[in-house]
Amino acid sequence: MNELVRVSNLKKDFGKVIAVNSINFGIRPGEIYGFLGPNGAGKTTTIRMLTGILIPTDGKIEICGIDLEKDPISVKSQIGVVPDEPKLYENMTGQEFLEFIGSIFSMKKEEMVKKISELCDAFEINFLEKFIGDYSHGMKQKLILTSVLMRKPRVIFLDEATVGLDAKSAKILKMLLRKYADEGSAIFMTTHVLEIAEKMCDRIGIIKDGTIVAEGSLSELRSKSGQQSLEDIFLNLTGSNEEEVKEIIDNL
């Protein structure tokens, strides 16, 4: 099956600092890909390059078979992005924001209204008439999720998307992402909550110091590392095994 996301030798440096160092991976339709790593490992830089926000130093990104560098607009019309910290137009209401997004993506009004209505019910959104400037972090997160999910993009990028969501909304989001993936979308998500990655992701990539140090399904990672829990695998690969953590705690 053709991959919806193909990343080849992707590199990004900021002067002398190499943030992402020649990484390679692909995501097939129907797959949820978890991208894990400690703080400063290069997760956000990668997601920013994949979504056309940051220009890579080297390498190639193909989304839905389209070269991102050659045709960024076609790529962006196929993707949805949920950032870790939603910054939106504070002087617009939620409703106006969704209308703006619907217009940019040339959605049909009936389809848009139907999807917004469904998603508002699901996420218990009842604040669309208020100005975004008065929203809490969770409310903004729900709004941006609605703006992405209402379009049902072929590839969805989520950077710590569950942060700020209440338990019910987080659960609904996880189930919706699974549903969208089962219907043929590809999901790329970063998270620090390893339980989420363990339960949701079909494949996991672990990045450390800009390099992917492990990649595969959870069972593949288990058999390669000889460890059972994702937490142990992650800590071991990122250079903080249990003994080391214990030593740090003892020294505190």
Added chain:
Amino acid sequence: MSQLGLLLRYKLMMWSNIPKRRGRRGMPLFVYVLILAGIFAGISIPAYFLFIDTFRNYSSIIFNGVSLADIFVEISMIGIFILVLVTDTPSIALNIFMSDDVEFLLSLPISQPTIFVSKTIETMVQGGFPALFLIPILIAYATATEMSWYAIIFMFLMYILYFFILTAVSALIALGVSKVASRSGTQRFMIFTSLIVYVFAIILMNAVGSLNSNTTATANSFAHYVNTVNSPFLPSTWFLDAIKMQWQGILFLVVASGGLSILAYIVASNGILTGFSRMTGANKKTSHKKAYRIRGPIMAFVSKDIKLMRREPSILFLLIYPAIFPLIFFAGSIFSGHGGMIDAMIPAILMSVFVSSMYTVMATASLVSIEIKVGDFVNTLPVGKRTPLWSKAFVIMSSFAIVMIVTFAILSIIFGDAFFPMITVVFSAPILLILSFFGVYATIKWPNSIGGIRRPLNTTGSFVSMGIGFLGAVLAFSEGFYVSENQIISFLPAVLEFFVFFVAPVLVEIILAYITFKLLSKVDWTKPYKSEER
């Protein structure tokens, strides 16, 4: 160090860190101090000499036992009270009762009164600047009425007490505001009031300019308000009585300032927490059926930018100025009785063209700042990088052109001559478009280190923008005036005049457009600041 001193030191450190945060070297502190002192001296010294004559003239005119000079001081005190009250109340509400900073401080083992006092001092340092401009007026009054040096010192002590009353009242009202208003609503109100005050100050300065020329008329107009202004219930009356060493005035001022300050200290400092538990309005289920309207991507941007512009008071006011300034100018010329209607029309139109040109750059910069504040979001949308820019330039240019058309239409009706005003609009439109694109470039090249919407450009950017705006206005006015009048300077040959007033401005305009687009192509407006994040 006491907790209060520590909080103030930490705030000062934050302010001084702002330029460093963006990796830029700011101007040294003493340069800022020198500039501020220069501005203050530039306004105060002429004001002192203007008012000293005024007070000398007015001190001999007596109404109901009160001299016109005293009434003028009282009116000034009332004016400054209202001015600072309307600007500081929303500012205190935001800085004390709705601030994230205070939310953090409340989690530390610092008492609420300490937080309240430190934040009040901080707000008054920022917002109390207009009160300084009353100092030359008070010194002029003291000189004109031959007050002794110790009486002058006493007068300023009383002025400080007067300011205590003002601050306490502001804090108490701000506490009430924080309980009922939302943060964004208060922010909009704050910008709105400070801009209203700015317009009011210009109108007042215009009026003060004619004070000495018509003493009798001024005296008669003040006479109607003597009893109101001199009411025994007003702090301004207590202040006047106090500086005349009348014990009632001193007593009222001391008791009121002390009492209100203690009240504010107790009530407002204990009320800090209530601001954070305010109601922001109940949520309600939205009807989705009729609410949405789908447009094309470009029109979606235009529609969004119009909404953002409409809801950003600082941009809205920039748009209002080109209508207000010429009308103030026009009224001033007509009422002064100097010259005819045509003499009033030309400066009015000239003023509007100048203000429009200069504020086009600022308004575009403010609108681009809103987009920059949103960050990467626009970059994830399937639109060309220039679409948001074209949209903003088009929205700002059209808005200023509409304001000019409406203003000039009013002036045309008054003067009975529509050709000159309207031809000026026609020549202004392309200039405004170039200037709005220049505004985009200026925002990227010279961003304000704080990244603000009200002041989107740093000092260099503001000066360059004003210069380019000024040049644009000269070009548009010159072209319009030449086409309308045909002959501007009688001794110049017609060909030379055509070249100087029409061909040369058009050529400069083309060069300006070329340079602007060339400069714009070299910068990435979506990446105004260097990022090192991983």
